[in-house]
Amino acid sequence: MNIPVSHKHFLSFSRKLFLSVISLFLVFACCFIAYQYQREKEYKIDLLDSQLQDYNARLHEAIDTLPVTQKKLIEYITAHTLKDLRVTVIDLKGNVIYDSCQTDTHHLENHIDRPEIVKAIQTGKGFDVRRTSETTGIPYFYSATLFDEYVVRSALPYNVSLINNLKADSHYIWFTAIVTLLLVIIFYKFTKRLGTSIIQLREFAMRADRNEPIEMAMQSAFPHNELGEISQHIIQIYKRLHETKEALYIEREKLITHLQISHEGLGVFNKDKKEILVNNLFTQYSNLISDSNLETAEEVFTINELKQITDFINKAPKRPVSKEEKRMSITINKNGKTFIVECIIFQDMSFEISINDVTMEEEQIQLKRQLTQNIAHELKTPVSSIQGYLETIVSNDNIPREKINVFLERCYAQSNRLSRLLRDISVLTRMDEAANMIDMEKVDISVLVNNIVNEVSLELDEKQVTVVNSLKKEIQIRGNYSLLYSIFRNLMDNAIAYAGNNFQININCFREDESFYYFSFADTGVGVSPEHLNRLFERFYRVDKGRSRKLGGTGLGLAIVKNAVIIHGGNISAKNNQGGGLEFVFTLAKER
Structure with missing residues (x-):
């Protein structure tokens, strides 16, 4: 799983939180100040209007109690009026009855459409702010009051004094600003502490992501609050998970090692048939059962012989109905070998397929039982021939010189065969008894195979054999050069000797993983009957004994190949190709 890398931001979380909350708070404070300012202004206007309305009411009382004469009205207004106050009495038709600023009211316009007069007639009272007379x-501030037969209107000039009187008090603005500043400072300190905790928690998360050790100083650096407690719990959980992960990793390595050295092929797959873990023998046996080489482990589900296993997996319910594991086992006979294939479906719908070669134990038993007999028989044949020819020469004095030379040549040929036989037996013995003492070095398989092809070029031309070397360059293996040489040389000599004439040899490395190279050495020759495939690697085993001895073979070439492959951490098997010919599929470990 790839984890996304965190990008650097211009602002930290605490700064963003601080700016976001402070922005909202400042917007609220501005709205509150604007609202309060407007409300204060309206309050002072209402207060002034109330004062003028009170004056209008007292003037109305004076008009009702005094004899209404122009002179006495002027006297009352002069005695009780405010400074610069203008008083106007208007009848209900809008005609001005009296105006303190005008002695002659006849030329004055009708006031029925004045805003304050309209409001007074409709609601009993009305005012108008800053209208020019x-x-x-x-400009005046007008306040009008409706009485039974007239409207009394008082007005104050809209001068500097009145403007200052109506201006809202600014003290509350300064008070609000100071309180806002204090709250900003307090919240900044709070968010800074919160940001410090978050930065420490982020540093811990980054170290955990990089799988770095968590220092004790970091664990004690968190503040003593709820966030600090949560952070401490997270660190403790991480430490326990890290310890569990290390323990699981160790167990996983043990399991992988066990699978790789297991004597059966094991493959573990998830519910979608994707490879989780596959060992070398699983790949080896799968390719032996399959008619074509498998490049990936998932291709095992396309093998026709494993159709029952594939159907069993496909028919399994997608959700487990019980806690019991489901198992299925089948037996497959292919290429002279008998395999037992078993499938186990686990509770999470992942499954394991094991392939066990049950013919191996029988081969080993037969090999041990027949080894002594084969060695005695193979040694007896050349010794008997040499002895017979020499007895004939010794017991017959009249044998012509030419015939004696023929017998001696045959004795020499049999002694050479005996020498090669003893040499091959010695090689096998050394490989069996001292495999760990063999010197290892870096070997380039591509160069090695090219050298072998050049060495046998005359034999290839004589039998009209074409070699297709598909090995890529620089296939490096750490192993013993002589043994690796014997693998490919014996396979090449075996094909030239027994595959017939006019055929093709294909050498290929069809797969590579972390630990192994997977090779195929195939020919398009006459092939081998299926009953012989399982015994090709036995010591002294020959498909055609008479022909093999005639060609000078010791019967140990493929046994040497098998032991050399095993010493290099691999396995080898033989099978017949569909198009004809014999194919050897084997693996070689990259490091030994």
Whole structure:
């Protein structure tokens, strides 16, 4: 699973939180100040209007109690009026009855459409802020009150004094600003502490992501609050998970090692048939059962012989109905070998397929039982021939010189065969008894095979054999050069000797993983009957004994090949190709 790398931001989380909350708070504070300012202004306007309305009411009482004469009205207004106050009495038709600023009211316009008069007639009272008088040309604050037969209107000039009187008090603005500043400072300190905790927690997460050790100083650096407690719990959980992960990793390595050295092929797959873990023998046996080489482990489900196993997996319910594991086992006979294939479906719907070669134990038993007999028989044949020819020469004095020379040549040929036989037996013995003492070095298989092809070029031309070497360059293996040479040389000599004439040899490395190279050495010759495939690697075993001895073979070439492959950590098997010919499939470990 790839984890996304965190990008650096211009602002930290604490800064973003601070700016976001402070922005909202400042917007609220500005709205509150604007609202309060407007409300204060309206309050002062209402207060002034109330004062003027009170004056209008007292003037109305005076008009009702005094004899209503122009002179006495002027006297009352003069005695009780405010400074610069203008008083106007208007009848219900809008005609001005009296105006303190105008002695002659006949020329004054009708006031029925004045806003304060309209409001007063409709609701009983009304005011208008800062309207310029058409009579005096001075702006006034008007306040009108409706009585039974007239409207009394008082007005104050809209001068600097009145403006200052109506201006909202700014003290609350300064108070709000100071409180806002204090709250900003307090919240900044709070978010800074919160940001410090988050930065420490982020540093821990980054170290955990990089699988770095968690220092004790980091564990004690968190603040003593709820976030600090949560962080401490997270660190403890991480430490336990890290310890569990290390323990699981060790167990996993043990399991992988066990699978690789297991004597049966094991493959573990998830519910989607994707490879989880596959050992070398599983790949080896799968390719032996299959008619074509498998490049990936998932291709095992396309093998026709394993159709029952594939159907069993496909028919399994997608969700487990019980805690019991489901098992199935089948037996397959292919290429002279008998395999037992078993499938186990686990509770999480992953499954394991094991392939066991049950013919191996029988081969080993037969090999041990027949080895002594074969060695005695193989040694007896050349010794008997040499002895017979020499007895004939010794017991017959009249044998012509030419015939004696023929007998001696045959004795020499049999002694050479005996020498090669003893040499091959010695090689096998050394490989069996001192495999760990063989010197290892870096060997380039591609160069090695090219050298062998050049060495046998005359034999290839004589039998009209074409070699197709598909090995890529620089296939490096750490092994013993002589043994690796014997693998490919014996396979090449075996094909030239027994595959017939006019055929093709294909050498290929069809797969590579972390530990192994997978090779195929195939020919298109006459092939081998299936009953012989399982015994080709036995010591002294020959498909055609008479022909093999005639060609000078010791019967140990493929046995040497098998032992050399095993010494290099691999396995080898033989099978017949569909198009004819014999194919050897084997693996070689990259490091030994």
